[in-house]
Amino acid sequence: MSPPSEGTDVKGMDVMSNRPRRVLLAAAVLAVVAVGTYPASAANLDISICDPNAGVHFTADVNNSYFPLPTSPAPGQWILTGVDKGVPTSVRITVGGTAPFYGGRVKTRQVEEFEWQDTNNNGVVDPGEPVTEDSLNWFAQTTNGTNRGTVCYFGEVVNGDPSAAAGSWRADDPSGQNQPGIFMPAMPRTGQSFFQESAPGVAQDQAEIIGVGTVTVLGQPRSDVIRVREFNKAEKDKGYKLYAPGIGTVADDTLNLISFTP
Numbered sequence: 001m002s003p004p005s006e007g008t009d010v011k012g013m014d015v016m017s018n019r020p021r022r023v024l025l026a027a028a029v030l031a032v033v034a035v036g037t038y039p040a041s042a043a044n045l046d047i048s049i050c051d052p053n054a055g056v057h058f059t060a061d062v063n064n065s066y067f068p069l070p071t072s073p074a075p076g077q078w079i080l081t082g083v084d085k086g087v088p089t090s091v092r093i094t095v096g097g098t099a100p101f102y103g104g105r106v107k108t109r110q111v112e113e114f115e116w117q118d119t120n121n122n123g124v125v126d127p128g129e130p131v132t133e134d135s136l137n138w139f140a141q142t143t144n145g146t147n148r149g150t151v152c153y154f155g156e157v158v159n160g161d162p163s164a165a166a167g168s169w170r171a172d173d174p175s176g177q178n179q180p181g182i183f184m185p186a187m188p189r190t191g192q193s194f195f196q197e198s199a200p201g202v203a204q205d206q207a208e209i210i211g212v213g214t215v216t217v218l219g220q221p222r223s224d225v226i227r228v229r230e231f232n233k234a235e236k237d238k239g240y241k242l243y244a245p246g247i248g249t250v251a252d253d254t255l256n257l258i259s260f261t262p
Contacts, residue, residue: 045185045194047180047194049142049147049150049152050142050152050182051179052102052105055144056144056145057142057143057144058106058140058142058143058152059140059143060098060108061109061141064151064186065245066184066188066244066248067139067183067249068248069111070095070262071095071109075096075261076248076260076262077094077259078093078247078248078249078257078260078261079092079123079257079258079260080255080256080258081121081122081255081258082121082253083121083254087117088119089116089132089254090116090118090123091115092114092125093111093112093114094114095109095110095111096109096111096112097109098110099138101155101171103172106154106172108138108154110137112135112136116131135158137153137155138154138156142186147186149186150182150185151183152182153171153180153181153183153196154170154172154180155170155178155199156169164201167203168202169202171199178199179198181194181195181197181198181205182207183196188209188226189209190209190210190211190212192208192209193208194206194208195207196230204232204234205232206233207229207231209227209228210227210228211227212226213225217244217247222245222250224244224245225242225244225250226243227241228240240252240253247262
């Protein structure tokens with residue numbers, strides 16, 4: 001599908017989260033990335049793409065164009081701001097160090113997502129502004145197989161509480177029920193759908209790539225931006241994100257990118 005010919009500002013849209021989705025946008029705004037057809041060959045990616053027990057190998061050096069996690073010369077950082085249910089809100093996403101999973105067989109990249117009530121929406125945590133959520137997330141990228149370059153999601157700890165009651169989960173949980181999810185396909189295409197999380201009863205978000213187009217990001221037109229619908233059937237919950245090649249997350253429902261440090 002060809003991208004729209006004109007750039008569209010992403011102002012008014014929202015990042016990786018198990019919290020309830022933010023207020024959805026009006027249909028006209030959500031249509032900034034046109035919806036295309038869903039080729040059957042691209043749909044329903046098998047979660048085994050990210051299974052270390054199926055012979056899949058990984059690296060913590062994530063360089064997928066739509067979800068890069070740079071560490072040099074400085075850790076990558078994204079700041080998104082907007083209004084969430086009438087409350088000025090900002091999210092700061094920062095790439096960190098590495099962490100082992102599966103007894104050290106998999107080395108993952110840690111990413112912190114820090115959300116707060118940003119009274120003046122300046123993207124800076126000012127004195128007195130309350131924290132909404134502080135979570136640590138872990139990702140790794142596949143290095144072999146036909147889906148080499150897929151970014152896999154290995155778990156999350158919410159507000160320092162590793163319990164399932166807090167919404168935290170690990171792919172290598174001793175119960176053996178959990179699995180790493182597919183966070184970003186190696187070659188994203190309209191119509192692909194996949195489980196981002198696989199922790200029964202705790203975290204089971206799914207995603208579907210529903211469009212591609214051109215939008216304005218940080219004042220510049222960016223082509224081939226993908227629009228992803230995230231949803232959880234059990235919770236009847238959904239949200240929308242935009243990802244730009246070379247940048248990563250540029251919009252997450254009602255929040256949009258104001259700063260990116262590669």
